[in-house]
Amino acid sequence: MVIRVALVDDQALFRSGLRMLVASQPDLLLVGEAADGASSVELAAVVHPNVILMDVRMPGMNGIEATQHILAAADARGAARPRIIVLTTFDLDEAAARAIRSGASGFVLKDAEPAFLLSAIRMVHSGSAVIAPSATRELFDHFTAGSAKTPPPSAFDSLTVRERAIFSQVARGLSNAEIASDEFVSEATVKTHLSRVLGKLGLRDRVQLVVFAYEHGLAG
Amino acid sequence: MIRALTSRQLGTDIGVAALLVVVALAYTAQSGYVGFADAGVALGMGVALALRRFSPPLALILAWLVAVLQMLLRQDPGLADLAILPVLYSSAAYGPSVLRWLGFASTFVGAALATLYTVTIPALLTYATPSVIYQGLRAGLNGELATVAESTLIVFTGAVAVFILSWVLGVLTRAFSRSEASRTAQQAAENDRLLAEQAVIVEQERNRIARDMHDIVAHSLAVVIAQADGARYLHASSGIHHDQIANPRDGHNLVDESLSTIASTARGALADFRVLLGELRHNEPSGPQPGLGELDDLARQFGSTGLTVELRTSGVSAPLGSPRELAVYRIVQEALTNALRHADRAKPVVVALDWGREELWVTVTSTNPLAGVGVGADSALATPSTGAAPEPAAGPGHGIPGMIERATLAGGVLAAAPRGTLFVVSAQLPIPAATTGLQPTPSRAVTA
Numbered sequence: 001m002v003i004r005v006a007l008v009d010d011q012a013l014f015r016s017g018l019r020m021l022v023a024s025q026p027d028l029l030l031v032g033e034a035a036d037g038a039s040s041v042e043l044a045a046v047v048h049p050n051v052i053l054m055d056v057r058m059p060g061m062n063g064i065e066a067t068q069h070i071l072a073a074a075d076a077r078g079a080a081r082p083r084i085i086v087l088t089t090f091d092l093d094e095a096a097a098r099a100i101r102s103g104a105s106g107f108v109l110k111d112a113e114p115a116f117l118l119s120a121i122r123m124v125h126s127g128s129a130v131i132a133p134s135a136t137r138e139l140f141d142h143f144t145a146g147s148a149k150t151p152p153p154s155a156f157d158s159l160t161v162r163e164r165a166i167f168s169q170v171a172r173g174l175s176n177a178e179i180a181s182d183e184f185v186s187e188a189t190v191k192t193h194l195s196r197v198l199g200k201l202g203l204r205d206r207v208q209l210v211v212f213a214y215e216h217g218l219a220g
Numbered sequence: 221m222i223r224a225l226t227s228r229q230l231g232t233d234i235g236v237a238a239l240l241v242v243v244a245l246a247y248t249a250q251s252g253y254v255g256f257a258d259a260g261v262a263l264g265m266g267v268a269l270a271l272r273r274f275s276p277p278l279a280l281i282l283a284w285l286v287a288v289l290q291m292l293l294r295q296d297p298g299l300a301d302l303a304i305l306p307v308l309y310s311s312a313a314y315g316p317s318v319l320r321w322l323g324f325a326s327t328f329v330g331a332a333l334a335t336l337y338t339v340t341i342p343a344l345l346t347y348a349t350p351s352v353i354y355q356g357l358r359a360g361l362n363g364e365l366a367t368v369a370e371s372t373l374i375v376f377t378g379a380v381a382v383f384i385l386s387w388v389l390g391v392l393t394r395a396f397s398r399s400e401a402s403r404t405a406q407q408a409a410e411n412d413r414l415l416a417e418q419a420v421i422v423e424q425e426r427n428r429i430a431r432d433m434h435d436i437v438a439h440s441l442a443v444v445i446a447q448a449d450g451a452r453y454l455h456a457s458s459g460i461h462h463d464q465i466a467n468p469r470d471g472h473n474l475v476d477e478s479l480s481t482i483a484s485t486a487r488g489a490l491a492d493f494r495v496l497l498g499e500l501r502h503n504e505p506s507g508p509q510p511g512l513g514e515l516d517d518l519a520r521q522f523g524s525t526g527l528t529v530e531l532r533t534s535g536v537s538a539p540l541g542s543p544r545e546l547a548v549y550r551i552v553q554e555a556l557t558n559a560l561r562h563a564d565r566a567k568p569v570v571v572a573l574d575w576g577r578e579e580l581w582v583t584v585t586s587t588n589p590l591a592g593v594g595v596g597a598d599s600a601l602a603t604p605s606t607g608a609a610p611e612p613a614a615g616p617g618h619g620i621p622g623m624i625e626r627a628t629l630a631g632g633v634l635a636a637a638p639r640g641t642l643f644v645v646s647a648q649l650p651i652p653a654a655t656t657g658l659q660p661t662p663s664r665a666v667t668a
Contacts, residue, residue: 011439011442011443013443013446013447014442014443014446015446016446016447016450017443017445017446017447017448017449017450017451018446018450019450020447020450020451020453020454021446021449021450021453021454023454024450024453024454024456024457025453025457026457089438089439089442089490110438110442110445110446111441111442111445111486111487111490114449114450114452114453
């Protein structure tokens with residue numbers, strides 16, 4: 001199955017580089033490009049990408065707002081949410097952290113290895129793992145340090161023992177395959193448990209779970 | 221208590237004291253024979269006088285001891301006793317508050333003792349012997365006693381007046397030097413504040429420059445990386461010759477290798493930069509960096525605020541490199557901002573770019589707000605004394621440290637000063653040596 005990819009960045013030359021990279025992969029299809037946040041919202045509504053590569057800093061509407069608008073619009077239409085990967089120049093970018101809180105599925109540095117970016121696109125699309133879990137945790141460590149951690153909501157108590165185990169392994173950044181071998185279950189079972197955990201906690205995807213764990217002092 | 225004195229002060233005090241001793245002894249010698257007691261009293265008072273600023277408490281104690289000794293030895297008061305007046309003055313002027321009040325008490329006690337010793341007791345001993353007093357009291361009137369009482373009162377009052385005068389002079393001196401000191405301290409604090417403010421401005425400007433530099437390099441390197449990697453991947457996967465790939469005739473391996481090199485070099489440069497700017501906050505959205513091409517827009521922007529800007533260019537322009545172009549843009553921007561704040565808006569501000577062979581001269585000429593002629597709306601700033609103190613943000617020199625910083629970091633120099641009725645900001649920036657059709661590399665721009 002082909003993954004439909006959209007590119008959002010204000011630098012045309014940067015986009016054309018990524019266009020070549022995406023075009024080189026048989027399982028990826030570039031369905032559209034946008035140069036700013038506002039046109040990316042329109043683009044997403046028209047071409048229905050599976051994954052959007054979103055520059056976080058753009059003139060006009062930035063990547064954070066665009067992420068919020070795109071996800072809200074997909075919800076309003078009742079369509080499947082596109083996964084959004086935030087592109088940033090800084091490894092500890094508060095804007096990237098805010099974009100992830102707003103629903104982005106992860107962040108990738110603009111100078112990341114192409115293989116890393118390509119696997120991030122596939123990973124986010126399949127929902128089987130968090131992109132660069134340690135970098136994501138570091139990002140949230142950096143921007144939640146000092147702010148008081150709130151106690152977990154009551155929904156967290158409704159998790160079963162097995163679900164809690166899965167929760168903490170996902171929070172540590174393990175992939176479905178790794179969790180399956182740790183827990184001696186099949187990957188399908190892990191997926192089932194995970195989707196139940198996400199459902200109970202009202203979370204979108206596993207990166208949101210990492211953020212949730214961080215904000216409620218459940219990580220580690 | 222010992223006070224720190226300059227050697228000159230100490231020398232003066234000792235010299236004056238020695239003079240007093242010599243004069244006092246000479247005076248005594250003139251009227252007869254100088255005994256050990258005379259010499260001792262004169263010397264003691266001399267030492268007290270010499271110590272009056274070096275150690276006011278010691279001087280006061282010594283003066284008292286010598287005075288008491290003088291009375292016990294039944295010496296007549298002499299010229300040397302004049303030392304008591306400066307000692308009292310010093311106790312009030314230089315001592316701590318305890319000493320000041322001891323000095324105050326000394327004026328009364330000392331005056332009383334001096335009066336008793338010099339007037340009352342001799343008079344009583346001479347005229348009003350106990351039998352005379354007794355007889356007088358029995359008769360209901362004693363003329364001698366009344367005379368003694370009267371002269372006692374007069375002498376006491378006089379002595380107190382002289383002593384207290386010295387003491388009061390000391391108190392006044394103290395109050396005066398205190399207010400002087402607090403004024404000096406206030407001035408020093410104000411200077412410190414201005415210096416600190418200047419440091420903050422420079423620091424802020426440095427940060428902004430660092431951020432700008434990063435944006436320049438990060439943007440271009442991100443493009444380089446994306447281009448190189450994209451071309452490499454596309455080329456390797458399908459062999460399709462995309463027009464982004466420089467030369468289709470190059471061998472696949474060569475293209476692959478060179479593009480990898482471009483990418484890894486650029487990646488390394490960006491990593492270095494990230495380390496360099498690790499502690500910088502980066503919470504500003506970044507647009508494209510302005511350069512020389514944006515000066516027209518800048519002039520128009522200021523034009524819409526009511527300031528007429530004339531842009532003049534002479535000479536043959538040469539590639540300057542984006543960091544220097546940015547420096548020129550920011551310098552002009554800052555100079556125009558200052559002109560907008562302070563200069564006469566009716567007169568045009570002239571921005572001149574003069575291209576030389578090796579350097580670019582940037583000159584921004586506006587009316588001088590401090591010249592005091594035709595200043596108009598900003599007349600409050602026309603007096604030099606109000607220039608810096610009340611509201612530093614509005615001071616005419618506010619942006620100058622930043623502009624100097626800009627120019628220095630771009631390898632040039634900048635001067636900003638009034639010239640008659642004009643205020644001239646003039647910067648000289650080096651033009652990088654012409655390369656073979658290539659733009660200056662980012663690393664060169666960074667070291668510039």
